[in-house]
Amino acid sequence: MDAKNSEELLAFLAAVGHAQRIRIIGELAAGQLYVSELARRLGVSRPLLYMHLERMEKAGLVVGRLELSEDGKALKYFELAPFDVQLNVDTIIAALRQDQAGDDEQHSSRGTS
Numbered sequence: 001m002d003a004k005n006s007e008e009l010l011a012f013l014a015a016v017g018h019a020q021r022i023r024i025i026g027e028l029a030a031g032q033l034y035v036s037e038l039a040r041r042l043g044v045s046r047p048l049l050y051m052h053l054e055r056m057e058k059a060g061l062v063v064g065r066l067e068l069s070e071d072g073k074a075l076k077y078f079e080l081a082p083f084d085v086q087l088n089v090d091t092i093i094a095a096l097r098q099d100q101a102g103d104d105e106q107h108s109s110r111g112t113s
Contacts, residue, residue: 005098008059009091015059016085020044021052025080028062032079053078 015021027041039049056062064078
């Protein structure tokens with residue numbers, strides 16, 4: 001996972017920092033699943049599952065897409081997005097430097113220092 005700034009790093013860490021989301025990753029590791037099947041496997045409601053999946057999708061951990069079943073039902077499938085996490089002091093310093101670079105860019109585009 002290449003964080004561009006500390007906000008993205010925090011979003012990623014928050015997305016994996018929950019027991020249900022770790023379980024979702026475990027289920028999706030074997031391949032894509034549609035939401036109802038995933039909810040059954042995890043023993044959670046679909047609305048709660050969607051809340052977790054939305055957070056994970058925003059952080060780039062999962063990808064969702066709609067497909068039509070043979071009987072015409074719309075099924076939302078999710079699968080894991082490829083990711084590799086290395087968290088250490090250098091990762092955090094790099095994210096903070098990106099924050100600073102973004103702040104400097106904003107100030108220079110406004111004509112202020």
